[in-house]
Amino acid sequence: MRKKAVVLLSGGIDSATTLYLAKSKKFSPVALIFDYGQRHGKEVGFAKRIAKRAGCPYKVIRLPFSWKGSSLLDRSKRIPSGVAPGRKTGIPSTYVPARNLIFLSIATSFAESIKAGALFIGAHTQDYSGYPDCRKRFFDLFKKVITSGTKDGKHIRICAPLVNKNKKEIIKLGRRLKVPFNLTWSCYKGGRVPCGTCDSCCFRARAFKELGISDE
Amino acid sequence: MRKKAVVLLSGGIDSATTLYLAKSKKFSPVALIFDYGQRHGKEVGFAKRIAKRAGCPYKVIRLPFSWKGSSLLDRSKRIPSGVAPGRKTGIPSTYVPARNLIFLSIATSFAESIKAGALFIGAHTQDYSGYPDCRKRFFDLFKKVITSGTKDGKHIRICAPLVNKNKKEIIKLGRRLKVPFNLTWSCYKGGRVPCGTCDSCCFRARAFKELGISDE
Numbered sequence: 454m455r456k457k458a459v460v461l462l463s464g465g466i467d468s469a470t471t472l473y474l475a476k477s478k479k480f481s482p483v484a485l486i487f488d489y490g491q492r493h494g495k496e497v498g499f500a501k502r503i504a505k506r507a508g509c510p511y512k513v514i515r516l517p518f519s520w521k522g523s524s525l526l527d528r529s530k531r532i533p534s535g536v537a538p539g540r541k542t543g544i545p546s547t548y549v550p551a552r553n554l555i556f557l558s559i560a561t562s563f564a565e566s567i568k569a570g571a572l573f574i575g576a577h578t579q580d581y582s583g584y585p586d587c588r589k590r591f592f593d594l595f596k597k598v599i600t601s602g603t604k605d606g607k608h609i610r611i612c613a614p615l616v617n618k619n620k621k622e623i624i625k626l627g628r629r630l631k632v633p634f635n636l637t638w639s640c641y642k643g644g645r646v647p648c649g650t651c652d653s654c655c656f657r658a659r660a661f662k663e664l665g666i667s668d669e
Numbered sequence: 670m671r672k673k674a675v676v677l678l679s680g681g682i683d684s685a686t687t688l689y690l691a692k693s694k695k696f697s698p699v700a701l702i703f704d705y706g707q708r709h710g711k712e713v714g715f716a717k718r719i720a721k722r723a724g725c726p727y728k729v730i731r732l733p734f735s736w737k738g739s740s741l742l743d744r745s746k747r748i749p750s751g752v753a754p755g756r757k758t759g760i761p762s763t764y765v766p767a768r769n770l771i772f773l774s775i776a777t778s779f780a781e782s783i784k785a786g787a788l789f790i791g792a793h794t795q796d797y798s799g800y801p802d803c804r805k806r807f808f809d810l811f812k813k814v815i816t817s818g819t820k821d822g823k824h825i826r827i828c829a830p831l832v833n834k835n836k837k838e839i840i841k842l843g844r845r846l847k848v849p850f851n852l853t854w855s856c857y858k859g860g861r862v863p864c865g866t867c868d869s870c871c872f873r874a875r876a877f878k879e880l881g882i883s884d885e
Contacts, residue, residue: 602767
C-alpha cells in the first residue's frame with residue numbers, strides 16, 4: 454500500500470488534527486498549505502508552524518483569487534459575528550466559491566506526481582453545516598471524478614476522517630493525538646489575538662468550554 | 670436563462686473554435702487563460718490575441734505548478750514526436766496530472782462569482798485519446814460534483830461541444846464560424862515557428878491536409 458499522503462493544512466484545529474491522525478495511521482504526510490488571498494495571511498504562518506512541529510514536509514501553493522464573492526476574501530464585506538449558537542441555516546457569506554473543489558483538484562495533481570495513496574481533508578459538517586463542499590456526498594463524488602479523469606486517481610483515497618464529528622469530538626481526538634492547539638488559528642479576522650466574536654471563534658470557544666478544558 | 674459563459678481558452682484550434690461556437694449560441698463569453706508553467710508561454714499570447722479578435726473579455730490565471738511529471742512542464746523530458754499516425758495507445762507523456770480538473774474547478778469558482786450559466790471546454794477524445802480528462806464521462810461526473818459541492822453549480826452547464834469530434838470536423842466547424850486559425854498555436858514546443866514534428870503539430874497538419882485546405 455502506498456504510504457505517502459497529501460494533507461490539506463489550513464492552520465486551524467481541524468486540519469491540524471487531521472494531519473496528526475494521518476501520522477497516527479502510519480502515513481508519511483506531505484502538507485499542502487494554500488495562500489489564496491484570505492483577508493489575512495495569518496493562517497499560512499500557523500499552518501507552517503504546525504507542519505514543522507509535526508515533522509512534516511510542506512508546500513505552500515499561492516492562488517491568486519482575484520474575484521470576489523466571499524466575505525473571507527473581500528475586505529469590503531462584513532464577517533458575520535456572534536451567531537454561533539443559533540445561526541440561521543444556509544450558506545454563510547464566508548463561503549468561497551468552489552474552494553475545496555479547487556484545493557482537492559490541485560492536491561490530486563500533486564498526489565499523482567508524488568505517487569501518494571491518500572489525500573486527507575479536515576472538513577466536517579457539524580458546525581459549519583452551510584458549506585456544500587464539506588459533505589460526505591461531495592467527497593464521494595470527487596473520488597469518482599478522479600478515478601475517471603486522472604491517470605492515477607484510482608489509487609488515491611479521499612479521506613475526510615472528521616466528516617461526521619463535531620468540534621468537541623475533534624478537540625477530544627486532537628488531545629489524544631497531542632495536537633499542538635496553541636499553534637492553531639481559527640479566527641476569520643487577522644488581528645494580533647483572535648476576535649472572539651466571528652463564527653469560527655465562537656464555535657471554538659464553545660467547544661472548549663463544553664469540554665471543560667482551557668484553550669491555550 | 671443565464672447568458673454569461675466562461676470559456677477555457679488555450680490558444681489552440683479547439684478552444685478557439687469553442688469560443689466562437691459559444692458566441693454563435695448567443696452566449697456572452699468570458700475567456701479564462703491559464704498560465705501554468707508550460708514549457709513556453711507562447712500559447713498564452715496566442716490565446717489573448719484570439720480573445721481580442723473575438724471581442725471577448727479575458728482573464729489570465731497564473732498557476733505556479735512547480736511539480737514535475739509531464740513532458741509539457743518539465744524541460745528535462747522529451748516531447749514525443751512524429752507519432753501522430755500510429756502512436757501507441759495509452760496516456761502520453763504530455764499528460765499534466767489533473768490539469769482539466771484544476772482548470773474546470775477554478776472556472777467553476779469564477780463562473781459562480783460572475784453568475785455564468787455555462788462553462789465551455791474544447792476537449793475532444795478523437796485525437797489525443799489518451800487523456801482521461803477529455804472524456805464525456807469525466808465531464809458528466811464533474812457536473813455532478815459541482816451540483817453537489819458548490820452553491821451555484823446546479824445552474825452551471827458543462828459544455829464540451831467538441832467531445833465527439835475529430836480534428837477535421839473541428840476545423841470544418843471552425844471555418845464555418847470564421848475562427849482566425851492564423852492566430853492559433855498548436856505546437857508543444859515554443860520555437861519561432863511550429864516544429865512540425867510533435868504530436869500536436871502532426872495532428873493539425875494531417876487534418877488540414879486531409880481537408881485539402883491550407884493552414885495559414
